[in-house]
Amino acid sequence: MNLRRLPLTREIGLGVLVYLYVPVVVLIVYSFNANRTATVWTEFSLDWYRKILANPSIREATWNSLVLAAAAGIGSTLLALAAALGTKTRFRGRGLVEAVLNAPLILPEVVVAVATLMLFVAIGVELGMAAMIPAHIAFCIPFAFLPIKARLDGMNPSLEExxxxxxxxxxITFRRVTLPLLWPGILAGFTLAFVTSLDDFLTSFFLSGPGSTTLPVYIFSAIRAGITPEINAISTIMLIVSVALVVTSFLFGRMRR
Amino acid sequence: MNSAPSAIAVRSVSKSFGRGDAMVRVLSDVSVEIGVREFFTLLGPSGCGKTTLLRLIAGFEELDSGDILIDGVRVDHLPPFRRPVNTVFQSYALFPHLTVAQNVAFALELQDLPRAEVRRRAGEALEMVRMGALAARKPAELSGGQQQRVALARALAPRPKVLLLDEPLSALDLKLRKEMQIELKQLQAEAGITFVFVTHDQEEALTLSDRIAVMQGGRILQLGTPREIYERPAHRFVADFIGEINLLEGQVSGHGKVRLDCGAEISAGAGQAAGARVTVAIRPERARLVRGGVLQAEVTHVAYLGTATIMQLRLADGGPFLLRAAADDLPAIGGRVQVDLPSDALQVFAA
Structure with missing residues (x-):
């Protein structure tokens, strides 16, 4: 008998895995279903993938999502890099600054989204990309900040000296020593910020305008017309892209110091 | 007087960290002159201020008061990259993303030397530490001793006037450390520059240094050659910190006489007032096993070392006494012996 393992650990673990991933697996499987009804399996088919590739609305939403995620990723990573460098040395109120930087992680997103919407309407910012990009940059900052900060904290301070x-x-110290050593953290931070923006629904839903629909917003509106295998297919693609990016980010973060 | 400027002059330097109640004074009014081509060691326990003094010379910390001159030029307002010194860090601080050759060439490239000259001098520096064969490796692919050599080559390559070494050998195992001590001495002779060496290892300090500054609590307690420091410690702390020593407590009983707490009366302590508490110090190798010696003792432990014998003795008051004698002098454990304390071997410190 293995004394180091509690009884039923394996059974409970398997149960949790099933609980977490069955819905996703079902979604992926039915994206390859030939039947129009999303819940009845007939035979394997790639039709729905062909359909979404041919659908101009989906192509536009995908493009919007990628542009938005790239802009949010770059913008938030630059700000996060500056914040990480700025909070490197101790100063009065450093803890507070870091807490404020990470606030988007705990603030209710719906509140921030509504507040941003009201502000933009009040000051006359047109809804669409111009509104979504700054809002996405803001809530992506902590995702970019944490890996950069971790990398910086793990750096031997004697290297800069x-x-x-x-x-x-x-x-020259920054360009030739600090930046190259931070690079994996910066890439990891950018990738996480990119994925976070790509997956965002709430903020985009409030701030998107005509012609600037993102993929999650498109899925939401499409689903009101009924669940179709097309949605399964888009969701599967998004899932694969997100997972691939997060894994990439993880690998960047682990790159040799 | 000597008109040539010292390699380094530290004048009345003070330094504190923190503010208010949390303020810690790390250096108090420290002054020292370090000569050209001298192997100078800052020696002391952790927290004595030795590393802070080194970092002030390198420019990594700003001093609160006083000034620092390198080669006769005031540098205390200059950033590290404008000071003609280079540092070997305790952690080596090799750039992990650069190869050995790129690490060593780092400073040379910033000195605007032609490319061929950079390569030649980086190669020379690596040859000096016998690391030429590994020039294409990354630091992570090297052993601790090899990293140590690269760090030395990198710091020597730009030909600084002074090399600062912050406990560079402390991460190496004993055998490697002994080898590197010899190499450091040779490197210094070859490079012909001043070395300022920080260590807490008194043996290392005695082996390597031309002069040693023994530091404690932010001050230099004693400055002298290894021999002076070992044989004529100026403070009880220095005596205790350097090498092994017996410290016997006692009281001045009359003119030039000290009554030790173990009962024996010895000739020592001239110049101390009668009744004053004093500490009498003697090195284990200076005490002698002599029939009729002044100290009565019991042998509690004997260690035969080949070249000598170390004896643990117990004095009449139960206090320990360490004695080092010729190798064939082997008394039995539990035996009674008498120990003579030659008066020229005694140091007396006021308690």
Whole structure:
């Protein structure tokens, strides 16, 4: 008998896995179903994937989502990098600054989305990309910040001192030592921010305008007309892209120091 | 007087960390002159301020008061990259994303040397530490001793006037440390520059240094050659910190006489007022086993070392006494012996 393992650990673990992933697996399986009715299996088919590729609304929503995610990823990563560098040394109120930076993780998103909507309407920002990009940058900051911060905290402070000792001024030290060493953290942060923006529904739903529908918003409106295998197919693609990016981000984060 | 400037002059330097109640004074009014081509060691226990003094010379910390001159030029307002010194870090601090050769060439490239010159001098520096064969490796692919050598080559390559070494050998195992001590000495002779070496290892300090500054509590307690420090410690702390020593408590009983707590009366302590509490210090190798010696003791432990014998003795008041004698002098454990304390071997410190 294995004394180091509690009884039923394996059974409970399997149960939790089933609980977590059965809906997703069903969704993926039925995206390959030839039958129009999303809940009755007939035979394997790639029809729905062909259909969504041919659908101009879906192509437009995909493009919007990618542009938005790229802009949010780049914008939030730049701000997060600056924030991580700025909070590197101790100062009065550093804890507060970091808490504020990470606030989007705990603030109710619906509240922030409504508040942003009201603000943009009040100051006359047109709904659409121009409204979604700054809002996405804001809530993506903590996702970009955490991996960069972790990388920076794990860096031997003597490395920057060594560079300065070897005649590198602050700018050269940053370019030749700090930045290359932070790079994996920056890539990981960007990827996480990108995925977070790609998956976002609430903020985009409030702030998108005509012609700027993103993929999650498109799925939401399509589903009101009934669940179709097309939606299963889009969702499957989004799932694969997201998982691939998160795994990439994880691998970047683990890159050798 | 000597008109040539010192390699390094530290004048009345003070440094504190923190503010208010949390303020810690790390260096108090420290002054020291380090000569050109000297192997100078800052020695002391952790927290004595030795590393802070080194970091002030390198420019990684700003001093509160006083000034620091390198080669006669004031540098305390200059950033590290404008000071003609290079540092070997305790953690080596090799750039992990660069190869060994790129690490060593780092400073040379920033000195605007032609590319061929950079390569030549980086190669030379690597040859000096016998690391030329591994120039294409990354630091993570090297052993601790090899990383240590690369760190030395990197710091020596730009030909600094002074090399600062922050406990560079402390991460190496004993055998490697002994080898590197010899190499460091040779490197210094070869490079012909001043070394300022920080360590908490008194043996290392004695082996390597031309002069040692023994530090404690942010001050230099004693400054001198290894021999002076070992044989004539100026403070009880220095005596205790450097090498092995017996410290015997006692009271001045009259002119030039000390009554030790173990009962024996010895000739020592001239110049101390009668009745004053004093500590009498003697090195284990200076005490002698002599019939009729002044100390009565019992042998509690004997260790034969080949070249010598170390004896643990117990004095009449139960206090321990360490004695080092010739290798063939082997008394029995539990035996009674008498120990003579030659007066020229005694140091007396006011308690």
């Amino acid at each position: 060594a560079a300065q000792d070897l005649y590198a001024n602050r700018l």
